[in-house]
Amino acid sequence: DAKTTQPPSMDCAEGRAANLPCNHSTISGNEYVYWYRQIHSQGPQYIIHGLKNNETNEMASLIITEDRKSSTLILPHATLRDTAVYYCIVRSSYGNKLVFGAGTILRVKS
Amino acid sequence: DTAVSQTPKYLVTQMGNDKSIKCEQNLGHDTMYWYKQDSKKFLKIMFSYNNKELIINETVPNRFSPKSPDKAHLNLHINSLELGDSAVYFCASSPGQGPYGYTFGSGTRLTVV
Numbered sequence: 001d002a003k004t005t006q007p008p009s010m011d012c013a014e015g016r017a018a019n020l021p022c023n024h025s026t027i028s029g030n031e032y033v034y035w036y037r038q039i040h041s042q043g044p045q046y047i048i049h050g051l052k053n054n055e056t057n058e059m060a061s062l063i064i065t066e067d068r069k070s071s072t073l074i075l076p077h078a079t080l081r082d083t084a085v086y087y088c089i090v091r092s093s094y095g096n097k098l099v100f101g102a103g104t105i106l107r108v109k110s
Numbered sequence: 111d112t113a114v115s116q117t118p119k120y121l122v123t124q125m126g127n128d129k130s131i132k133c134e135q136n137l138g139h140d141t142m143y144w145y146k147q148d149s150k151k152f153l154k155i156m157f158s159y160n161n162k163e164l165i166i167n168e169t170v171p172n173r174f175s176p177k178s179p180d181k182a183h184l185n186l187h188i189n190s191l192e193l194g195d196s197a198v199y200f201c202a203s204s205p206g207q208g209p210y211g212y213t214f215g216s217g218t219r220l221t222v223v
Contacts, residue, residue: 032209043114043200044153046211085151093209097143097166100153 002026002090009105012082018075020104022088025069030093033064035073036100037084044087044100047073051093078108113137114215116201122221123191131186131218133201141165142184143202143212144176153200159184160207191222 005023012018024033034049048055048062050071055062061074075082087103114135123129135142143166144156158166159178173189188195198219202212 034211036212038153041217043202043214043216044212046213049209049211051209091209094207097155097158097168098212099155100145102152 002028002031004088004090004101006086006088006101006104008102009107011107011109012075012078014080014108014110015077018073018078018082018106018108020073020075020086020088020106021070022073023070024088024090027068027090028092031090032093033062033068033071034087034089034091034098035060035062036087036089037082037106038087038103039081039084047086078106080108080110082106083108111136112215113213114201114203116199116215116218118218119216120219120221122223125191125193125222127191128187128189129191129220130188131199131201131220133184133186133215135182135201135203135213137203137205137213138182139203139213140181140206141204142178142181143204144184144186145200145202145214147198147200147217149197157184157186165207188220191220193222196220196222 035047036044038044064071085103141160143158157176162178198217201215204210
């Protein structure tokens, strides 16, 4: 599976949109982009995933560039409870394990 | 109802003991996983089962043995516990091996003294 690069940390003001970038320049055609987060002392939580098209659910939006080499997770109105480590993971469509990197620590501040 | 439940939540034990961690999912998922998160916070996959069949077995000491009595349960047994086994162990499940999100449990914090 392709590797991903994320900034180690980011800050965001409460109520503002949090935009978390991820680079995956070696992604191949059958690989999906997944986002998870881990709030302190809890299990990881699935947020969203996509292949080519932008995706939106009740938690977030995922914007994937046309060349698929990077993506952005958008939390539209960040709250203090969104403070967590956010993981961007690339995984092929079938069978491969989900491999977590170091992620981005997002701190939402009031 | 908790979707993926692990027991116990905390486990403190002495070196050399044998212990088990249990995991159950009520989501009807076919695939289950064990992950280990060490003190440096990296999450590493250990094992995966699909419909009771072992499909992923990472480089894990033989002292770790998973068992899946049915597709809703995946237990982890650890023999001869060592200090380095201290970590948080997470169980997860997914509908299958395809492009699905995983649902994780809340973790079992194992401390070996």
